[in-house]
Amino acid sequence: MKQPETDIIEPEIIDETGQVISPNPSSDRARAQGDNGGLLGGLLVLTVGLLATAAVILFSVLILVPLMLLGRLFGIVIHTSSRR
Numbered sequence: 001m002k003q004p005e006t007d008i009i010e011p012e013i014i015d016e017t018g019q020v021i022s023p024n025p026s027s028d029r030a031r032a033q034g035d036n037g038g039l040l041g042g043l044l045v046l047t048v049g050l051l052a053t054a055a056v057i058l059f060s061v062l063i064l065v066p067l068m069l070l071g072r073l074f075g076i077v078i079h080t081s082s083r084r
Helices: 037-073
Strands: none
Touching: none
């Protein structure tokens, strides 16, 4: 039994003037060559995130821990459970 030949239908895009624009597969790229915006943006977000994390850790170590130790020294106890 012979199978029928299948024709490949090429996509066509029609612009607003009615001209047919055929896509050129050789120039089809996900991004322009030399465009590093995504890479630089990702590195910037990573850097800002790491700096924010370091700032929170420094704040905790230099401010919160000494205040908690002073509170314990003066007998201030915070009860976190609500049972009585």
